[in-house]
Amino acid sequence: MRSYLSLAGISAKAHRRSRRVTQLCIMIAVVLVISVFSMVDFEYMHMTEKLVRDHGNWHITLNHVPKEEAESVWNEADVKAACWYDTFNYRLDQPICLDSRPICIIGTEESFFTDFWKDMLTEGRFPQNGSEALLNQNAENILGCRVGDTVVIQTPAGEYSYTVCGFVSDTSYSLAQDALIAVLDYTEFGRMAEANGQSREMQYYIQFKKSLSIKKTIANLKASHGWTDENVAENAALLGIMGMSTDNYIVGLYGVAAILVVIVVLAGIMMISGSLNAGVAQRTEYYGMLRCIGAGKRQVKRLVRREALHWLLLAIPAGAVISTLICWVICAVLAYGIGGEWAGMPVGRISWIGIGIGVLVGTITVILAAAAPAKRAAAVSPIAAVSGSGDGQNAGMAKLGKAPVPIALGVHHVFAKKKNLILMTASFALSIILFLTFSVMITWIENALTTNKPYSPDISLYYSDYSAGLGSDLADDLRGIAGVKHVYGRMHRLTEVENCEKANKIDLISYDEIQFAWARADLLHGDIDAAANETGKVIIAFEKGTAFELGDTMDVNGKTLTVAALLSDSPFSAGSNPTVICSEETFSEIFGACNYSVIDLQLKKGYGDETVADIRSIVDDKVILSDRREGNTETNSTYLAFSVLVYGFLAMVAMITVFHIINSISMSVIARQRQYGMMRAIGMDSSQLRQMITAESLGYGISGCLVGCAAGLPLHAWFYRATISNYWGIAWQIPWPQLLIIIGVVLCSAFVAARGPVRRIMSRPVTEAVGSL
């Protein structure tokens, strides 16, 4: 023993068992921080890989820059790879066709597939000369062609014949557009583009070597060549995640992590401080004795802080192991359970950044949490040791009243120390406020991420000009295909309205029975059945800024339509005109017999590409078959991941609440154990003791609930209005389920919290409890 501070280590080891709660508090804080940052780190790795896959591994493109000038970049910067790229008929709106379907033409160099989009080439090789072309997999499926086949592309300038030398994968965009794509050698592309009079929009893709100085390199290039933002386009997503852009995803992600960490740190400080405080209260005479034998206030403070840091040292290894295991489980659930865009989440890796930040934040948390207890310990008068005046000397007089004495005493303990009551109430209330505020996110997810809507189609069929050419007989045929679950069509017409102050034109859309049934989930006001069953009755989807109300009328083509219901949401994106939904009967009555503009299909589980091929086989070649399955899976996996995050966070808040309440009550009992020992000595039995402690515990719980609700509900309402009501028109209501859950958690925890300490007190001899300080 070389210094008095060694006492901290010796004391921490000696009290390892009795200070389990403190250790557990510190460990939970460390686990939470490491988990949050490890997950951010894993998400960073995963997002980087995903962005490279989706957006390409390029940093900038040069646009409208002469060839020689663009290629001079090789001499001026640390360029790792570069290639030329150009496209025409990207929107499929020109008469450039393959097998009479519009086709998008891309011209590039081999480096595009070897350096920038490594996984894109799924079969074959890059065109070696002007007579070869790569096609996308959608073209392979639609046309049934193979490597070595010859395809002919019709253009206004004539026909171009190519040998298929391979296939490239589709993106969710090309699938949703049902697009055909041909990739040509860059020289051949130039020949075709020139012959067809296409204005060239050459892009030069560049990947730099040193990722850390990209920002500076870009600025230098712009300055030396006089290039503007029009000339230099950044890969915002990739640069963003690398921290090289200002408006980016990863900054947001770190922001969320920072908010979570602040909450965790606050909760951690609350838990650890409470537990250390109780330890100090329990050892008043001990600190008094230290002061008696010559310890200064600063020395006592240092001892308390050092002891807390010793527990931190004990908690870090366990915290790192547990949090890493938790992250592995979460990553495995995301990668294998949810899949989709999360399929690439790394499983089994260790995040040293997460652990490092966990240790750092854990240390800061413990130092902050130990400040108040250390001050309290240092303030103990040395006379406390000689007089034995540890605690409870200044307690006010208890009002026993008519209630049973143990309950009256328990209630008295709640109000005896105002500061303690305020701290306990505030900490319980904080849990309720956090839970209520974050529960708004559940409603947000349900509304913002549309894939969980029952009406989301897997396949949509329509003509490129959205003409009403899809008959009900086609819908019937489609229903006959194995694997098709639902087929639902919509008639559509953009039409003028009369005698209506609120709109001049509307998008009138028809619904069939199943679509009306689905719409019920989004009903704000009114009667959907009226619109479904009565002609002339319509429903309108809420859009921010629209002023339609129930009972409003409008005349369309001489027929009066009355608004019978308002929806919070609809499958249609907001256009400049209001979307009005009516039954097929109403639509036909206004415009005569009509075909569908769009037919949507949902597939049964387990049915996939074969069913899509069957669908394709019975529709007209000119019909666009928009395959939304991949996009849906991506959104679906995002929805699931967000749900896991939000529910996980709420569970974490609930868990901290339970733990904190049990801890606080336990500590409060420890601080009074001499008093309780004395009460036992004069005849208080275990059930009376339990009543007393339960009354105290419930007292804190109830006051916490009252304050928590008083502060949490207005905050919930404000947050709800800002994020939900403004966008979907759903009025705020008291969130009874969430409120009952968190109040239930608080009160049950408060009730259960009394059991452990009572059992512990009863298991000790009265004499030991009386002289326990």
Add this chain to the structure above:
Amino acid sequence: MQLLEVNHLSKTYGSGDAAVHALKSASFTLQKGEFAAVVGESGSGKSTLLNLIGGLDTPTAGSVIIDGKDIFSLNDKELTVFRRRNIGFIFQSFHLIPELNAEQNIMFPVLLDSRRPDEKYLDELLHVLGLEERRSHLPSQLSGGQQQRVAIGRALFSRPALILADEPTGNLDSENSREVIRLLKETSQKYSQTVLMITHNRAIAQSAERVLRVSDGILTDLGRCI
């Protein structure tokens, strides 16, 4: 040579009708190396006197001068350091640090003073106190008498000029009590330390060189006999 000088020391708790005069204008002096006992009924003001002399409590009036220093003229930090270096405390219920062994308990006040413990003196003290065999034992592994001997060792180790003992034998049987008092007298003589000890035990009080009685807050110097 005079070590302790107590001048008109008074302590009143509360005010007005609720005022309790725990000590009323107590004055006395102790010479270096003197062994004095304070006797009196429970609640008579003995402990208040000891706490005031030790600088644990502040007086309503009067002064305490130890080795020429008025301890109440010192600020809290200076008083802590002064107490650490000049006053040794021995309590009725020992108040050892439960996690430290006998040897560590004894040298702890010196460590608080950021000094290196004098190993030779430690060995000598352990020998005098009969604790050589028990130096590595925790307080919970020692008998009451042994624990009080450790407490005496702790009070002596920093070589304070004044040792204040509050009923050091209150928790011990008669044999252990005799032994502890013998050690206290022996060591204080050996190291020329002044001892002021509260006791209820008439026989122990009689063994002191000087006896002070406190009754209803009034101190009377009984000299060498009671």
